[in-house]
Amino acid sequence: MAGPRTEGFSFRVLATSGHARRTVLTTPHGEVDTPTFMPVGTQGSVKGLTPEEVAQTGARIVLGNTYHLWLRPGPDIVSKMKGLHGFSRWPHAMLTDSGGFQAFSLGANGGKKPGESLVKLDEQGVTFRSHLDGSKQHLSPEEAVRVQGLLGADIQMQLDICPPGDSPRPVVEAAVKQTTRWAKRALATPRPPKQALFGIIQGACFADLRRAHAEELAALDPGFDGLALGGFSVGEPIPKMYETLHEMAHLVDPERPRYLMGVGTPRDLLEGIDAGIDMFDCVLPTRNARNGQALTRFGRVVVKQARHREDERPIDPECTCPCCKGGYSRAYLRHLYIAGEMTVLRLLSVHNLHFYGELVAGARAAIQDGTWPAYKAAAIARMSSGEDQE
Amino acid sequence: MAGPRTEGFSFRVLATSGHARRTVLTTPHGEVDTPTFMPVGTQGSVKGLTPEEVAQTGARIVLGNTYHLWLRPGPDIVSKMKGLHGFSRWPHAMLTDSGGFQAFSLGANGGKKPGESLVKLDEQGVTFRSHLDGSKQHLSPEEAVRVQGLLGADIQMQLDICPPGDSPRPVVEAAVKQTTRWAKRALATPRPPKQALFGIIQGACFADLRRAHAEELAALDPGFDGLALGGFSVGEPIPKMYETLHEMAHLVDPERPRYLMGVGTPRDLLEGIDAGIDMFDCVLPTRNARNGQALTRFGRVVVKQARHREDERPIDPECTCPCCKGGYSRAYLRHLYIAGEMTVLRLLSVHNLHFYGELVAGARAAIQDGTWPAYKAAAIARMSSGEDQE
Ligand SMILES: [Zn+2]
Ligand SMILES: [Zn+2]
Numbered sequence: 001m002a003g004p005r006t007e008g009f010s011f012r013v014l015a016t017s018g019h020a021r022r023t024v025l026t027t028p029h030g031e032v033d034t035p036t037f038m039p040v041g042t043q044g045s046v047k048g049l050t051p052e053e054v055a056q057t058g059a060r061i062v063l064g065n066t067y068h069l070w071l072r073p074g075p076d077i078v079s080k081m082k083g084l085h086g087f088s089r090w091p092h093a094m095l096t097d098s099g100g101f102q103a104f105s106l107g108a109n110g111g112k113k114p115g116e117s118l119v120k121l122d123e124q125g126v127t128f129r130s131h132l133d134g135s136k137q138h139l140s141p142e143e144a145v146r147v148q149g150l151l152g153a154d155i156q157m158q159l160d161i162c163p164p165g166d167s168p169r170p171v172v173e174a175a176v177k178q179t180t181r182w183a184k185r186a187l188a189t190p191r192p193p194k195q196a197l198f199g200i201i202q203g204a205c206f207a208d209l210r211r212a213h214a215e216e217l218a219a220l221d222p223g224f225d226g227l228a229l230g231g232f233s234v235g236e237p238i239p240k241m242y243e244t245l246h247e248m249a250h251l252v253d254p255e256r257p258r259y260l261m262g263v264g265t266p267r268d269l270l271e272g273i274d275a276g277i278d279m280f281d282c283v284l285p286t287r288n289a290r291n292g293q294a295l296t297r298f299g300r301v302v303v304k305q306a307r308h309r310e311d312e313r314p315i316d317p318e319c320t321c322p323c324c325k326g327g328y329s330r331a332y333l334r335h336l337y338i339a340g341e342m343t344v345l346r347l348l349s350v351h352n353l354h355f356y357g358e359l360v361a362g363a364r365a366a367i368q369d370g371t372w373p374a375y376k377a378a379a380i381a382r383m384s385s386g387e388d389q390e
Numbered sequence: 391m392a393g394p395r396t397e398g399f400s401f402r403v404l405a406t407s408g409h410a411r412r413t414v415l416t417t418p419h420g421e422v423d424t425p426t427f428m429p430v431g432t433q434g435s436v437k438g439l440t441p442e443e444v445a446q447t448g449a450r451i452v453l454g455n456t457y458h459l460w461l462r463p464g465p466d467i468v469s470k471m472k473g474l475h476g477f478s479r480w481p482h483a484m485l486t487d488s489g490g491f492q493a494f495s496l497g498a499n500g501g502k503k504p505g506e507s508l509v510k511l512d513e514q515g516v517t518f519r520s521h522l523d524g525s526k527q528h529l530s531p532e533e534a535v536r537v538q539g540l541l542g543a544d545i546q547m548q549l550d551i552c553p554p555g556d557s558p559r560p561v562v563e564a565a566v567k568q569t570t571r572w573a574k575r576a577l578a579t580p581r582p583p584k585q586a587l588f589g590i591i592q593g594a595c596f597a598d599l600r601r602a603h604a605e606e607l608a609a610l611d612p613g614f615d616g617l618a619l620g621g622f623s624v625g626e627p628i629p630k631m632y633e634t635l636h637e638m639a640h641l642v643d644p645e646r647p648r649y650l651m652g653v654g655t656p657r658d659l660l661e662g663i664d665a666g667i668d669m670f671d672c673v674l675p676t677r678n679a680r681n682g683q684a685l686t687r688f689g690r691v692v693v694k695q696a697r698h699r700e701d702e703r704p705i706d707p708e709c710t711c712p713c714c715k716g717g718y719s720r721a722y723l724r725h726l727y728i729a730g731e732m733t734v735l736r737l738l739s740v741h742n743l744h745f746y747g748e749l750v751a752g753a754r755a756a757i758q759d760g761t762w763p764a765y766k767a768a769a770i771a772r773m774s775s776g777e778d779q780e
Contacts, residue, residue: 045726045733073725080700087722310470326440332477335463336435342732343435
């Protein structure tokens, strides 16, 4: 066990509270204080926002989707434009996924004949059809490293196999084994200097499989710079995810960052942090914003509801984001949403990302101060106190 | 003849060059340096932008569409939210149109039966069906003042009759006469304090009708605070519009602001300013942005064109807007546009409004310096020099 190996990266644990930890991940594009939330910039932009606005929410690392950028505009163009940093003008740290998750989910929509089997998985990799033009594409552990090398984010993710949340144990076991074989091939593939590579632990909600896979991946040498938990929030019951996280996340090599992929709700973040997770990403805050939903410390606010028609209050009077501090009333946001004015999508996205940014900033402070258990409990109680919660 | 009558308003001509003038219109929400361009905030927001961003383009007055805000969210709600200023958070001057133009154009789409005659015009006003729900609505000169009073912009426009650009002279003469009768009714209708009212000169491209109507409206007492030219850019040949403007705009009462409604292209602004116009509005910079078109001092840049695929240059290397100064390449903007990412609509809107803002700021400086004819000639020559012009 040891910290990140790649030049330009280091990792320090500053404080702990139970399994929760306050750490700093150093990257070639600056330091990332964790626990942290990574906004998702699917196609090279966090939808509707500029890099300045994303950074103002407290984010210092964003995620780009390799699948989308690979198909359009293509990794060669991104590389010529000085990589994703130069292309998108995001100056801080950046991580790309392997493209595998979207190849499985969106590749299934790329076929020309209905019912045609579109995604083919074998030992070599995954063959799928582009959801954009139906063209045949092949993604392997080596190709994922090559494409992410051209995209040029600070952190690459290995290609892995993520079975559905209700898969039986033998399917999950096979996915774990194949993910390990692909992990070795990814590590053996040359990548550009100063670009880290994270491995992905599978095992669904079988805590013993997760623990064994975590050990196996952590023991690889030359090794990964960080270890992620994939295959959560893919249809399994949420309490089961929490239980599994609490059983095994803290056992993942403590000298490397731990990243819980594609998760989640504010509550998910609090449970994940409590279980020992350092990094999160999710489309939820930006996707909910586009659906007219603000996430607040008091629960959800659905702006289109008639109750907001004449409501002069901002989304959250305590929030310091440009939407709430800017004095935009719920009545105005509702009007813009119903009128189809895109300004509201920006304002809600900024608010939601700001809320996530404040949630993890608060967690960092609480872990450092030794007040983490109280912080977590208070945050959860408040979230279920509001008028608008689910 | 005299300047604006309404409390809180005054108007000073600082410099002239030929018929072009550099003026200051004082409003209850600050001073407006003219020549000025008013971005259009159709439904209470300049599409995709925040008030801060709009103000950064140099704009100090924006236009709101009464038709849209009347139907949704309704003037009573806007009034309760402290008027359009409080509702939309725009802190500077604001003008609303009368709603008549959209009642004629959009009301024609609001009927339930195809072929049904939907817009009915009589001496009293115009009856139409809402394009949102087909409900019957009636707009009169008095109702336009009442609704605009509730919306609470600094400047109201009278209800007028705007015939199509190819209307024969008798139709135009009738529209002029009806507009005058409605002007008197609008002036006779009480409106909130510190809210100005502008009259609208019609007459199409019959310069003699325009001149006579300008005199007639300017002579009304109690009178208008400003005089607008309506009924241009409604289908008539552009050279004919320029010819008419040059023949009559400078004859409109020089002690009040002159506003050319719904116009136009960068070239239109230069010709209008040269003819003696102070204020302009048009959806063109924001609508073109949404269609992927940047307007620059060197002509149009159509970002989706393949030629920009690997182009690292910003839209205009000389431009100081957040899009160009922010270093967003044509390649990136093209990618975002093709990928349907809304961030590009913001970036292009900001660029286009910034270009308009710089164009009128340059005109103001040139009129003051006595270099206006050279400024206008150079701007027109440059616009037709670029790779992308029409
Ligand atoms: Zn907020
Ligand atoms: Zn620009």
